[in-house]
Amino acid sequence: MESGIFYQKPETTKAFRDFYERLGKKNAAPLWEALADLLHFEPRPRAVPVLWRYEEIRPFLMESGKLITAKEAERRVLILANPGLKDTAQVTDTLYAGLQLILPGEVAPTHRHTTAALRCIIVGDGAYTAVDGERTTMHPGDFILTPSWTYHDHGNKTDMPTVWMDGLDVPLVNYLNAGFAQHYPEEIQSVSRNEGDALRRYGSNMMPIEYKNPRLSAPVFSYPYSRTREVLDELHRNGPLDAWHGIKMQYINPASGGYPLPSIGAFVQLLPSGFRSKPYRSTDATVYSVIEGRGRSQIGDVPFEWTKRDIFVVPSWYPVSHQADEEAVLFSFSDRPVHKALGIWREECLATD
Numbered sequence: 444m445e446s447g448i449f450y451q452k453p454e455t456t457k458a459f460r461d462f463y464e465r466l467g468k469k470n471a472a473p474l475w476e477a478l479a480d481l482l483h484f485e486p487r488p489r490a491v492p493v494l495w496r497y498e499e500i501r502p503f504l505m506e507s508g509k510l511i512t513a514k515e516a517e518r519r520v521l522i523l524a525n526p527g528l529k530d531t532a533q534v535t536d537t538l539y540a541g542l543q544l545i546l547p548g549e550v551a552p553t554h555r556h557t558t559a560a561l562r563c564i565i566v567g568d569g570a571y572t573a574v575d576g577e578r579t580t581m582h583p584g585d586f587i588l589t590p591s592w593t594y595h596d597h598g599n600k601t602d603m604p605t606v607w608m609d610g611l612d613v614p615l616v617n618y619l620n621a622g623f624a625q626h627y628p629e630e631i632q633s634v635s636r637n638e639g640d641a642l643r644r645y646g647s648n649m650m651p652i653e654y655k656n657p658r659l660s661a662p663v664f665s666y667p668y669s670r671t672r673e674v675l676d677e678l679h680r681n682g683p684l685d686a687w688h689g690i691k692m693q694y695i696n697p698a699s700g701g702y703p704l705p706s707i708g709a710f711v712q713l714l715p716s717g718f719r720s721k722p723y724r725s726t727d728a729t730v731y732s733v734i735e736g737r738g739r740s741q742i743g744d745v746p747f748e749w750t751k752r753d754i755f756v757v758p759s760w761y762p763v764s765h766q767a768d769e770e771a772v773l774f775s776f777s778d779r780p781v782h783k784a785l786g787i788w789r790e791e792c793l794a795t796d
């Protein structure tokens with residue numbers, strides 16, 4: 444791979460400047476002045492590697508719970524703002540992430556939007572998310588979808604705060620100017636199906652006969668961690684370990700075998716205690732949430748130490764290697780389906796640090 448810059452623009456003389464000024468008045472511009480910013484030998488993300496320690500954010504999250512109710516806020520969320528993307532609600536160049544808090548007795552009112560969302564539950568056991576008339580109880584590590592244009596609300600009838608990481612394709616959808624949002628007529632949507640119906644109907648290695656999924660997203664919206672953990676444990680026992688990923692699985696849309704959301708892929712991996720992965724990179728910038736364990740990751744030149752509930756970002760094309768100081772489980776999500784749909788996804792398994 445070539446390094447350096449792809450194109451060196453010519454020196455700007457007075458003749459050039461005069462030309463640009465006259466050209467600008469006609470709403471046109473010379474490509475050769477812009478080319479260096481448009482074409483690169485390899486990706487140049489604005490997002491930078493960053494880690495949020497849950498224990499450092501938690502007090503702010505709890506303080507926000509005293510300032511504003513979930514209902515007043517519509518969604519009481521602290522945005523995880525990547526410092527490379529100042530003043531944007533972006534965790535990577537295309538995705539959004541936040542930490543959402545629902546206190547005991549609270550409801551986050553029903554709405555829908557064309558942006559697709561996922562959640563990875565961090566703290567709390569027993570609050571619910573409802574999607575299109577079905578509720579699912581949330582437990583730590585559960586992966587939950589609220590696909591594009593599905594009505595969803597959240598409620599917490601337990602006596603503990605519930606916190607989860609939200610991941611959305613907001614920057615991408617807004618870039619495409621395809622963002623719509625709508626409130627439901629009532630605060631809480633009515634329940635029309637028993638809890639667990641979607642998972643049994645579509646997530647049990649069976650489908651209703653001749654089923655045709657009306658959406659691009661998965662017809663299941665809950666991927667319980669208890670199931671996931673059992674699989675990871677069993678596969679760890681069975682082996683082999685992948686040198687770059689440990690035991691890594693991707694969540695699927697059971698109706699298509701593809702990604703659970705058309706714009707966002709989600710993954711989960713087990714890193715055994717003492718395991719050190721070889722460095723890996725891919726074009727899809729990835730957000731990680733530490734479900735269990737403790738360890739460290741080298742992201743480009745920057746080392747990060749993480750523990751349970753921390754969140755970190757690997758920007759596009761940054762080499763990353765993980766090391767587990769104790770057995771760890773990492774949830775992650777990225778815009779990989781978009782890269783794949785456009786035929787531009789690349790990955791590289793690197794041989795050494």
Ligand SMILES: [Fe+2]
Nearest residue numbers: 554556560595
């Ligand atoms: Fe929402």
